[in-house]
Amino acid sequence: MGITSPAGEDRHGGGEPAEPMPFKFVAWGGSADVSFWHRLADFKLDTQKLTEEPVNISGFFAPCNQPHAPSYLQLMMESLPPDPGVNDGPIEVPYNRNRLPVPGTLHNTNTVETYNALDKPALLRSAADKIWDDIKSGRAEEDCSLLSRFLVVSYADLKKWTFTYRFAFPGLRMSPQATAASCQPACDFFTKDEAAGVLAACTEWRALPSGASLTSFLLNITPDAKVKAQSLKEWHDAQHEGGKVILAFYDPSNLPANPGWPLRNLLALASVRWGVTRLQVLCYRENRSGLLDLEHSPVLDIILPETPEWKEPVGWELTARGGKGSKFVDLGQSMDPVKLAESAA
Amino acid sequence: MVLSQRLHEAFKGAVERMTSPRTVSAFKEKGVLTPDEFVQAGDNLVSKCPTWSWEMGDPNKRKSYLPAEKQFLITRNVPCLRRACSIEEDYKAAGGEVLLDNDGDEGWLATHGFDRESKDEDEVVPSMDAQESSARPSRNFRPLVPQDDEDDDVLDMDDVGDDNLVEANDSLSQPDYLLAVEPEDDHILKTRTYDISITYDKYYQTPRLWLTGYGETRHLLQPELVLEDVSQDHAHKTVTIEDHPHMAGKHASIHPCRHGAVMKKIIDVLVSKGGNPEVDKYLFIFLKFVASVIPTIEYDYTMDFELGGQ
Numbered sequence: 190m191g192i193t194s195p196a197g198e199d200r201h202g203g204g205e206p207a208e209p210m211p212f213k214f215v216a217w218g219g220s221a222d223v224s225f226w227h228r229l230a231d232f233k234l235d236t237q238k239l240t241e242e243p244v245n246i247s248g249f250f251a252p253c254n255q256p257h258a259p260s261y262l263q264l265m266m267e268s269l270p271p272d273p274g275v276n277d278g279p280i281e282v283p284y285n286r287n288r289l290p291v292p293g294t295l296h297n298t299n300t301v302e303t304y305n306a307l308d309k310p311a312l313l314r315s316a317a318d319k320i321w322d323d324i325k326s327g328r329a330e331e332d333c334s335l336l337s338r339f340l341v342v343s344y345a346d347l348k349k350w351t352f353t354y355r356f357a358f359p360g361l362r363m364s365p366q367a368t369a370a371s372c373q374p375a376c377d378f379f380t381k382d383e384a385a386g387v388l389a390a391c392t393e394w395r396a397l398p399s400g401a402s403l404t405s406f407l408l409n410i411t412p413d414a415k416v417k418a419q420s421l422k423e424w425h426d427a428q429h430e431g432g433k434v435i436l437a438f439y440d441p442s443n444l445p446a447n448p449g450w451p452l453r454n455l456l457a458l459a460s461v462r463w464g465v466t467r468l469q470v471l472c473y474r475e476n477r478s479g480l481l482d483l484e485h486s487p488v489l490d491i492i493l494p495e496t497p498e499w500k501e502p503v504g505w506e507l508t509a510r511g512g513k514g515s516k517f518v519d520l521g522q523s524m525d526p527v528k529l530a531e532s533a534a
Numbered sequence: 535m536v537l538s539q540r541l542h543e544a545f546k547g548a549v550e551r552m553t554s555p556r557t558v559s560a561f562k563e564k565g566v567l568t569p570d571e572f573v574q575a576g577d578n579l580v581s582k583c584p585t586w587s588w589e590m591g592d593p594n595k596r597k598s599y600l601p602a603e604k605q606f607l608i609t610r611n612v613p614c615l616r617r618a619c620s621i622e623e624d625y626k627a628a629g630g631e632v633l634l635d636n637d638g639d640e641g642w643l644a645t646h647g648f649d650r651e652s653k654d655e656d657e658v659v660p661s662m663d664a665q666e667s668s669a670r671p672s673r674n675f676r677p678l679v680p681q682d683d684e685d686d687d688v689l690d691m692d693d694v695g696d697d698n699l700v701e702a703n704d705s706l707s708q709p710d711y712l713l714a715v716e717p718e719d720d721h722i723l724k725t726r727t728y729d730i731s732i733t734y735d736k737y738y739q740t741p742r743l744w745l746t747g748y749g750e751t752r753h754l755l756q757p758e759l760v761l762e763d764v765s766q767d768h769a770h771k772t773v774t775i776e777d778h779p780h781m782a783g784k785h786a787s788i789h790p791c792r793h794g795a796v797m798k799k800i801i802d803v804l805v806s807k808g809g810n811p812e813v814d815k816y817l818f819i820f821l822k823f824v825a826s827v828i829p830t831i832e833y834d835y836t837m838d839f840e841l842g843g844q
Contacts, residue, residue, distance in 0.1 A: 227782035258727050
């Protein structure tokens, strides 16, 4: 499945390679920590009560920063609206490069029956429609975290302190599929001078305090290897500057030849808003020093269909074996007041 | 939790509530920190190792002697490629392969191995009974890798087709995405990940390290299972399961009662070799000595130190 560069003689993929290969996105995974479930229990009891109305939540992620495991979309206490009971004044939350927020929607049901009866395809479709709207209106170029909008369905049994849940990451599907003319590590794709410039530009971009909504960006490389990072909405302007424009995104995937999920909707944006059929993409991953890892970040030379047909979106998280199924967590031992009292006795 | 431990926690909590935090630096004399020094050392860790960051934690548990936005430090999704206990057992077995497919791996949280066995056909809420089924596949641990053989590992179209889960490339044979799957072959350990946090322990006046473990698909691990990733000399002794001071739930923690003394020893060695350890390096030294307790968890403490006799 690995995609290799055709002999690498044409460094920038300008010429047609022998045969573009289909490539696969790595499905994104969701994760929730204990404090999220505690907060959800409180939120359900104090705020949401009997309603099953969807709630806006935030997930958090960072680009993959080591080769052994992908980065997950994490739910934490702060994913849900804060407890109005805590009244110590608003605290400025400093920018945290390790938790970039992504908007999501939580559908928490009151019973197992309503949970099982949720119309999941419809929920996914409606979330995908929002992504479409954001692409077409241009909002997604202002705030590209909108492209990674996600869903969580859950059933919280607060008598037993068990939670059943499932994530979905709506992905827009084009047909025919995008293919890759080449896939090379960034250190091979860029010349030495370009690599230095790309590294510097990415480092600067990553440090921007507004970086949370800037999870995708453009790298504009002039013929004399000067590199600047720009926001997505500058795509058309950047085309006229005569340089080479590369799309970059913070990539949760750790696999050498497979980009992570956020690229899927980004390609939809590139196709629909920019009308491109050829696009070079840097999958931005980091080393442990928090810098672009040139060896482990692939650059894909992607070929998009000219007039793609759009299919039903995909995205419900599958089990590790590829099956359908909810995840389940039992926090009875650490949350149930009765059990806590017993263990204290 | 054993009774003596509970009594001690109650005592410690009472003392912490009644005493004010340390204000005079005793870093070189006792190996301990004031809250301000903890923040200073934490700032340095965050700036040198950007995988670490400050957290605010639960507002209801906020400690007034620390800045609201710098209550504790955390690094998330840290890989742990093999179990510390298996390394030691490997050694004892003189090369015999030690597998970790005991039931203890599964408890508490439903996992994906279980999903495959019993839930692929139709989606239902799992029951606890099913979880205890002995028909689970053996679950060993290895890094996530792409599979060449997709038929088995990626998707079963029959199972998922009606849910629109799958990109099919119209041929129903080539989904355009891939799952980080759990391969079948044994003998290779699978990656767990950890969230590691460092809090300030007011009673012992030292940092305190906490571990929250996740299985290979990032499902929460029962805190007891975390002990498999702790050097067996320390499991159940210096590493205990307790309430986290800033987050919900019980987490494994390295008990800080000896931290001051150990830090003092290391600092003395550094000084005797002509070094002049600064307080902002405290956490680098601390994390280096903690590595002996959790040898297989690959967190960052990249600043290089010459620790003499280490």
